Amino acid sequence: MTARIRAVLDTSAIVLLESLAGLPEAWMWSLSSLSYAELAWGVERADGDKRARRQRLVAVARATLGGGLPFDDACAGHFGYLCHLTERRGRRPRGRVTDLQISAVAMRHGAVLVTANPADVVHLAPELSILEIGRDGRAGRLHAAHG
Numbered sequence: 722m723t724a725r726i727r728a729v730l731d732t733s734a735i736v737l738l739e740s741l742a743g744l745p746e747a748w749m750w751s752l753s754s755l756s757y758a759e760l761a762w763g764v765e766r767a768d769g770d771k772r773a774r775r776q777r778l779v780a781v782a783r784a785t786l787g788g789g790l791p792f793d794d795a796c797a798g799h800f801g802y803l804c805h806l807t808e809r810r811g812r813r814p815r816g817r818v819t820d821l822q823i824s825a826v827a828m829r830h831g832a833v834l835v836t837a838n839p840a841d842v843v844h845l846a847p848e849l850s851i852l853e854i855g856r857d858g859r860a861g862r863l864h865a866a867h868g
Contacts, residue, residue, distance in 0.1 A: 727749045730752050748833075753822075757789045792825070799825035800822055803825055820842055827849060833863070834851045837853075837856060847866050
């Protein structure tokens with residue numbers, strides 16, 4: 722039996738949920754509770770048709786992916802490391818805290834982080850595997866973790 726690869730979709734990827742047909746079916750897909758928080762904020766900020774579309778997206782995500790992976794104490798340790806790594810690579814953690822927290826959730830679970838905004842996190846490779854996806858939902862470049 723082949724081991725399944727776990728993948729954590731970040732918020733930029735989950736908004737493309739209906740377009741994600743091009744991603745590997747054999748992977749175990751999940752979402753961080755932090756992404757559900759960002760999605761809930763998006764629903765609250767929207768009105769009318771936009772609000773209804775966002776509510777549908779959250780409902781589809783929950784039906785498809787289930788509950789979010791929590792940001793727990795183990796994730797907090799990974800988050801500290803990723804903030805330090807971000808600084809060492811000449812970037813500032815401020816302004817990208819949620820991206821780094823979601824990355825820490827992926828790291829804690831040994832998962833590939835799937836993102837439509839690779840510029841936000843690609844500096845974390847090779848410590849974290851990152852799969853870039855296009856705005857069409859198709860898989861792109863994989864930055865594989867070493868180790």
